[in-house]
Amino acid sequence: MNNLRSRKIASGAALLLSLSGFAVSTFAQATSAEEESVELEKFVVTGSYIPTTETSFSAGVSPVVRLDRQVIDQVGLTTAAELLQKITVSNGGSVPISNNATGFTPAGTSTSLRGLGPEATLVLINGRRVAPYPVGTSGTTAFVDLNSIPLAAVNSIEVLKDGASALYGADAVAGVVNIKMRRGMDGTEMNVMYGNTTTADSSEFTASLITGAQTDKASVMIGFNYYKKNPIFNADRSYSEVPPFLSSNSSPLNLEITREAALEAGVPASALPAGDDTFFAASPADASNDGNTPVNNYLFGQGRIHTFNxxxxxxxxxxxxxxxxxAFGDRKIFDTENISIYVDLSYQNTFTQNELAPSATGNWGNPGGVELVIPARTANPLPLPDGRARSAVDGAFNPFNPFNIDLTGGTRARLYEFGNRIYESETDASMIAFGIKGENVFDKWNFDATYSYSGLDEISRGTLVSISRFNRVVNQNDPIFDPASDSFIGTTTPYNPFGFWENEIANNALVSDFALV
Incomplete structure (x- = not known):
């Protein structure tokens, strides 16, 4: 099962101009000839577009958290997602790094400032917007995938903790995260980091190589990054080894049968629960269960019998x-010191694999849809409860079924022998930006004309059990078990679903692959 999803964003050449000088009337003030002038360092003042009656003192300054390269190296974290999700202002509502395989975004991560959700936190790279993840969290909420940003390439991260919707729009209600990439490097830097957990193996490996050169006129830098982290299973930790509740989708199966079917199979009436003519049966969950348990050894009850961790x-x-x-580069042009051209390039590939427990079927009855069904012991079954029509195909039967009735309706199962549900997701994120900028041109003008492109493609793959194919592998009369058929799968024995997950049934391995998609 494959899904291809893509999001792209491109902006044409945007020209930004600012006037840095202005005329005012002032009173002249005598200055001592001996007094030396002082050259201030360059600084940037960011303000609001909205007029205000507040003075500069009462308005204060915007609360900006800045993480420079030294801080990033000192904290020892290996990904941009981990770093941003650990700052104080980032709290509930982010897309998690942990297993979210059944969600809309199994491979994406995001930050959420002030707990307002990723849709209210704007993430910029070098002050520019980038393409969001192809599918929003919860199906509708757009966010920037932090996995597509290599931490090795980051020079600093600025987090504006106050809302900035007046400047950027509704997606900056909670604040803005501006990630600035490294440039101007002269030399080579290599970093290798390895770590592991003290309980079970969940090793983490990070490596990066960056090299650059610069002159008075130009600079260029290129880098490579690699990251791998092994999984942690819930069973590896005592606090998550057993969930707060167990599932009635179990192995052995919880079978819904009728009193008539149990009596016909030879079960003594005294062994059956009193009351309704429909109840549950299950083979024992022990070493004796090889899929051929005598019906007299089955368990019966008004409620489902087995649970599954x-x-x-x-x-x-x-x-x-x-x-x-x-890679990043820039060069001064026109024999000036304040006009330059630049280019920013980045490509990141991310692969994520999640695993969940084997498929849980829920109730097999699905009125109006395809129902899971194990055919009766013979091709001439007893009637289903309430006069329901047979959902198995005509002539279907399963010789391992101890009851001569189609098993469906409230039956629930854990399809253990088909293996874990595996969800793989792979993303390719690319970013290109090039332009020309000037600073203090003619002592008055700043400008920046940029063309940028950002794209993110995502392919997701899931290994799951097909309902229609499951119904075929439990049917002895299906052509896949006929050696004379073009669809023959190599065995004449159908799937036996009546065992216990701890006791492997050898033949089942021959048919389980056919049911996976």
Missing amino acids: FNRDSMAYPIRKNKGIF
Whole structure:
């Protein structure tokens, strides 16, 4: 099962001009000839477009958190997502790094300032917008995937903690995160980091190589990055080994049967629960269960009998891999010191693999849709409860079924022998920007004309059990078990679903692959 999704954003040449000088009337003031002039360092003042009656003192300054390269190196974190999700102002509402395989964004991560959600936090790279993740969290909420930003390439991160919707729009209600990339490097830098957990193996490996050169007129830098983190399973930690509740989608199966079917199979009436003519049956969950348990050894009850610990097999933290290349360069032109051309390039590939416990079927009855069904022991079954029509195809039967009735309706199962549900997601994120800028041209003008392109393609793959194919592998009369058929799958024995997950049934491995998509 594959899905391809893509989001792209491109902006034409945008020209920004600002006048840095202005005329005012002043009173002349005598200055001592001996007094030396002082040259101030360059600084930038950011203000609001909205007029205000507040004085500069009462308005104060905007609360900006700045993380420079030294701080980034000191904290020891390996990804931009980890770094941004750990700052104080980032709290509830972000897209998590941990296993979210069943969500809309299994491979994406985001930050959420002030807990207002990722849709209210604007993420910029070098002051420019980038393409959001192809599918929004919850299906509708757009966000920038932090996995597509290599931390090795980051020079600093500025977080405006106050809302900036007047400047940037509604997606900056909670604030703005501006990630500035490194440039102007002269030399080579290599970083390698390895870490591991003290309980179970969840190793993490990070490597980057950056080299650059610069002269009075030009600078260029190119870098490579690689990251891999192994998974953590819920069973690896005592606090997540057993969930707060267990699932009735179990192995052995919780089978819904009728009193008539149980009596016809030879079960003594005294062994059946009193009351309704429809109840549940299950084979024992022990070493004796090889899929051929005598019907007299089955358990019967008005409620479902077995439960399943789905945390035994599911991941708490996925497998993650990132690799990429980035390059930045600029050059002064026109024999000036304040006009230059520049280019920014970046490509990042991210791979994520999540695993959940084997498929949980829920109730097999699906009125109006395709129902899961294990055919009766013979091709001439007993009637279903309430006069329902048979959902199995005509002539279907399963010789391992101890009851001569189609098993569907409220039956629930954990399809353990089909393996874990595996969700893989791969993204390719690219960014290109080039332009020309000037600073203090003619002692009055600043300008920046840029063309930028940003794109993110995502392919997701899931390994799941097909309902229609499951119904075929449990039917002895299906052509896939006929050696004379073109669809023959190599065995004449159908799937036996009546065992216990701890006891492998060898033949089932021959048919389970056919049901996976």
